[in-house]
Amino acid sequence: MTDYLQVSTVLATRQDAAYLARSATHSRLAAAAQVIGPVLSMTWHEGTLVETEEWQLVLRTRVERFDQLTAYIVDRHPEPDPEVVGVPIVPGTRSYLDWLDRKTSVVPG
Template sequence: MAVHLLVTTTTPDRDSGAKLAGSAVAARLAATAQVTGPVASFFWHLGEQGEGEEWNVTFKTTGDRYAELEAHIIEQHPWSKPEVTAVELGRGSAEYLRWVEASTSSDS
């Protein structure tokens, strides 16, 4: 049984989020991706507390494609050390999960 993941990152603006989303889907590393925002972010950076506006990018993929998707996000991201996190989906409709698998298959 395949592992299904929600992978997320944040970007400084909508355009860079859309570029990441589009390139990952075009490369079949993700079946789909959504860009939402802006969101207010509060964080520690370079030893100081910060605050800023970011855009969330959420990808749906499989465990088999995660390493390639992570590498793609890091390589294409405008920041040098971007957040890339993944959460395993415990459940989902069978047809949707099959679509995610088919859409990210390297055989397609």
């Protein structure tokens, strides 16, 4: 089991993705965030394959912060039921993971 996750979601606009990246990092729910895009997405919606352009938001955090980060994203996401997924970070450099620990601490480190 890993102690660290890369968490992602997608948003319709660069502005929405940047806002969530900035605010989640500022709140120390994530140590770092990247906004990637636009990306082309294919999704099944009500029996039809839908093609959209979206912005991917990727955040790194600790497993113990995942539920808080997920609630934060869902609460601020413009979609009613956004995709939020976490992928384990295995492995990672010890110095980076130590930095991630410090940046996602409640007390600044």
